[in-house]
Amino acid sequence: MASLVEAEELDARDPLASRRELFIGSDDPSVSAYLDGNSLGRPLRASAARLASFASDAWGSRLIRGWDEEWFDLPLSLGDRIGAITLGAAAGQVAVGDSTTVLLYKLIRAAVDARPGRTEIVVDTDNFPTDRYLVEGIAAERGLELRWIESDTRGGVSPAELEAVVGAKTALVLLSHVAYRSGFLADVPALTAIAHDSGALVLWDVCHSVASVPIELDEWGVDIAVGCTYKYLNGGPGSPAFVYVRRDLQNQLSQPIQGWMGHAAPFDMGPGYSPAPGMRRFLSGTPSIVGMQALRDMVDLIAEVGMEAIRAKSETLTRFAVEAVDDWPASWAVELATPREAERRGSHVTIEHPAFKQITAELWRRGVIPDFRAPHGMRLGLSPLSTSHVELWNGLEAVREQLVRL
Amino acid sequence: MASLVEAEELDARDPLASRRELFIGSDDPSVSAYLDGNSLGRPLRASAARLASFASDAWGSRLIRGWDEEWFDLPLSLGDRIGAITLGAAAGQVAVGDSTTVLLYKLIRAAVDARPGRTEIVVDTDNFPTDRYLVEGIAAERGLELRWIESDTRGGVSPAELEAVVGAKTALVLLSHVAYRSGFLADVPALTAIAHDSGALVLWDVCHSVASVPIELDEWGVDIAVGCTYKYLNGGPGSPAFVYVRRDLQNQLSQPIQGWMGHAAPFDMGPGYSPAPGMRRFLSGTPSIVGMQALRDMVDLIAEVGMEAIRAKSETLTRFAVEAVDDWPASWAVELATPREAERRGSHVTIEHPAFKQITAELWRRGVIPDFRAPHGMRLGLSPLSTSHVELWNGLEAVREQLVRL
Known part of the structure; x- marks a missing residue:
């Protein structure tokens, strides 16, 4: 009892x-x-203190110089740290910025464009609503079809269920590591291998697993992962999300929201968009530096334990x-x-x-x-x-x- | 002297x-x-105190209940307040969320889709880089053409220059209220009327004017405006942007990043995306509540003076x-x-x-x-x-x- x-x-x-x-x-x-x-x-408690001192010391005293001194690199340096401590990701593969929804949109778009000729996105019916709504819209705008896995709301997607739907038409498989309803923990290496066998890319939504379940993205051969920082990373309401892109895939992907922060030379402000090499190309606008402060303390604590x-x-x-x-x-x-x-x-x-x-x-x-x-x-x-x-x-x-x- | x-x-x-x-x-x-x-x-100074107390009092003590009690409505209630005090906008036409770049992407996409059959976007060569890079990408993905106004880097766009390029093919005109380089202040009512005469929509980037120059979006007949909050609204590095959409236009526009926060019934988490009526449809993911805190103090101060x-x-x-x-x-x-x-x-x-x-x-x-x-x-x-x-x-x-x- x-x-x-x-x-x-x-x-x-x-x-x-x-x-x-x-x-x-x-x-x-x-x-x-x-x-x-x-x-x-x-x-x-450290985050309340950090937010106050961020306003008075970093923002208030370094002012615009803070961008040169730290903030411009923060989406990538904090991404590296999240990657090393919670994602099993070597440096240079994680960026922080935007909401989960916006990052998913950018990377789903980038992924399907990287598999031209393939016409289907595979997704499960019990995936998180934002993931499902996004692929509906993207399928409509890109002329693609959705192949739904009718997953059990008390379980999740099994290798057999995925095998039944992926194939030569599959551009992308979009799955969640931990199901938001049931808590089911998916077998990432097995499911990733099945998608790869058919030549598809896989995007893992790790919102409900990151920092509570060990993740080994590099070892598991994952292509892309997106996760949020306000759950087990304690970043505060609406803190920015992160994206992982496997190193050798990065320069093959183009995301559609071409903003100055993803440009190869953002401060030249010249004509014509030219994406930065590596992870910076997945940024768009000015990243939420205030929103990145609290989660730094949680990453430090996780590193310790x-x-x-x-x-x-x-x-x-x-x-x-x-x-x-x-x-x-x-x-x-x-x-x-x-x-x-x-x-x-x-x-x-x-x-x-x-x-x-x-x-x-x-x-x-x-x-x-x-x-x-x-x-x-x-x-x-x-x-x-x-x-x-x-x-x-x-x-x-x-x-x-x-x-x-x- | x-x-x-x-x-x-x-x-x-x-x-x-x-x-x-x-x-x-x-x-x-x-x-x-x-x-x-x-x-x-x-x-x-009030913002440093607010950020610390936000962590301890709002986030730390109300926890997830904060979403029901205040945060779910904050993108719209804070938007209304920015609208009333700085934009000359009646309630129900402004939402806060995402970066300037992401909001511009969503609204440019929505605007050109609302003018089917029209194949051109008009933009000036001295517009802010993000605005130029975005329309380049959107034109490519939507099969549209860009009509560039070769604006003087020491001035801005004049009514005569706009008149020379808009016409029956123009879907959208994208201009900045204050030029980021020269500081030139555009004649919004005159330029808006010229675009409207040709049946085009106009999107004004008010990043460099909001809270320093009086703006009367309702009176000027503006369709859409996007602006940032980290300049004269003192929201802190990377604080979220805002978007204004004229009331009667809102339900005619569909933005492409279909996330749960823009859904008509976000907490039903049901199948199928159905956009919320009004401004909520322009939201996508979980909005940056932490990032909205500091600018509230500046809006209060502007209201006072x-x-x-x-x-x-x-x-x-x-x-x-x-x-x-x-x-x-x-x-x-x-x-x-x-x-x-x-x-x-x-x-x-x-x-x-x-x-x-x-x-x-x-x-x-x-x-x-x-x-x-x-x-x-x-x-x-x-x-x-x-x-x-x-x-x-x-x-x-x-x-x-x-x-x-x-």
Whole structure:
């Protein structure tokens, strides 16, 4: 039986337990359980200080000189650091900038144009909405067809399902590493190999996995990956996304939003667009330097503890959640919508019940904050560095109390 | 003769003089003249405090609930406020989000698609690089032609020049309100009427005018405008841009980056993209909430003092700069590259001399910070709320001292 005592014991044995205090709000009595770090990570205390000093020291005192001294390179230098610490990417393959949606648009466009003559994009029906809406629009404007994998909302895409649809017509396969609903963890190397066997490129959306699941983009042979920084990278609401492009592919790709920051000589301001070599060509406008500040602290913290420890804690947390839900009476009909084996899921656990919309609203008012996903999924997002087992237990107990009252 | 005494007198009579102290760095002895507010405005002291409290209070304590409580509406509510205070735009016509480049891409694409059968985009050769590079790419991908107005780098586009190129084939005219090099202030109502007479849409880039020159988009009948917030709106490096779309045009335009934040029902996460009615359809991904914080303080300050007082101060500043440069010996061959009449220019003055590249580098080391634009332009960007006449005099004296040494 999962219990408060067990949660306390797990916290006592957790080598990352002390890191929780580094986050703002971890001692806030009005929020007894924050279980939505997979939508918006908590701020580090260091980030509040960094944002204030950024305004007074960097922006306020270096003024426009900051661009020459640091900011012009920041999209690439911060990208390298995210790449090294969370993506298994050698330097020169990651850039930070734009939103996830805009980066996906640019790279999907670039990828399909790099496979002329191929007329199909493969995508799954349970991919994140933005990914699906984007390929709909791009297929229409480029005269391409979409091949949908009808994926299980409680699982994800399997190698067999992908094999059934890819072929000589496939330009691009667009998949998510961790499914946003179920938490299903895809087999990236196997699926990438299948796409490559047919000559297609693969774009992995790593929004729901980066910084909670170890990623080895170089080793796995991934072509392109896009991810966000406001979930497990704790960059703050709307912090910029990042893009990885395999080194030998970079100069073969042209993205459509030709802005001055992607130009080979941006400050010449001359006539004619000429894309920069390497990752800079995937930038467009002036990157959000303010938006890049907070996530720097989280990258530093992850570098200190390592992705292995983060994944171990994540698995302990999700196992404890599944165990606790398993203890609830079968008559309540709460269903687990996440793979039962820890190695097949990311860092959130989804449970389903018809009353969860109403229950989530009630819990939010009480300072217990899971996430609700229509039609009746409750996602328990477990942020390995800021979520404790006791916090998770408190949250699960609050859900249980609401279910008892039904 | 322009003099320090005159500068002191102008400051003594300046009704906005006391506002300068509200900005970080205005008392920094290591920067005796910041003359690049047209590239990056100084931070308000209030913004440093706001950024820190945003992390601890809004993000850190409201957590994901912040989206429901404020952030989801912020791109439109902050847009309305920018519109009312700086753009002469009634509510419901402005949205904040993405970079200038990305917003321009989306709206140029939307505009040319709204004029099917028309095959040309009109743009001027001295428009800002991003604007030129974007239309090059869009023309190529949409099978359109570019009609270039060969504009004078010391002036801008005149009604006669526009009349000579627009016609029944023109889908879109893309112009800048204030020319980034010369500071030339375009006659928006006249140029807009000429484009409309030929049935074309007009997109005004107001990056170099917004919050320094009064703008009346509704009254002028403008279709679309895009502007940035890190210059005279002091939002910080890479703060998000804004877009205005005339109300009756909004639902006729479809932008290509179909993301979840532009969907009519974003949290249904259902199949199929359906654009939201009104301005929300021009959003794509998760907007940069952190990046929107600092500019809120500047909008408040502008609301307090009014655009009329800002324009009056801007004209006094640019007049003083021109007067001081006129006093320099003709033998130095420094040329004024900005219109001589104050009502025909924005808030920066450009002077040209072959030594300005080297002189600007030397001045930066000494804490005198103008902007250099190839091949040999020095831009003196005068931010009406944070630049004093004495500061400007100090800067001009430093330039003069460098010229004397040549």
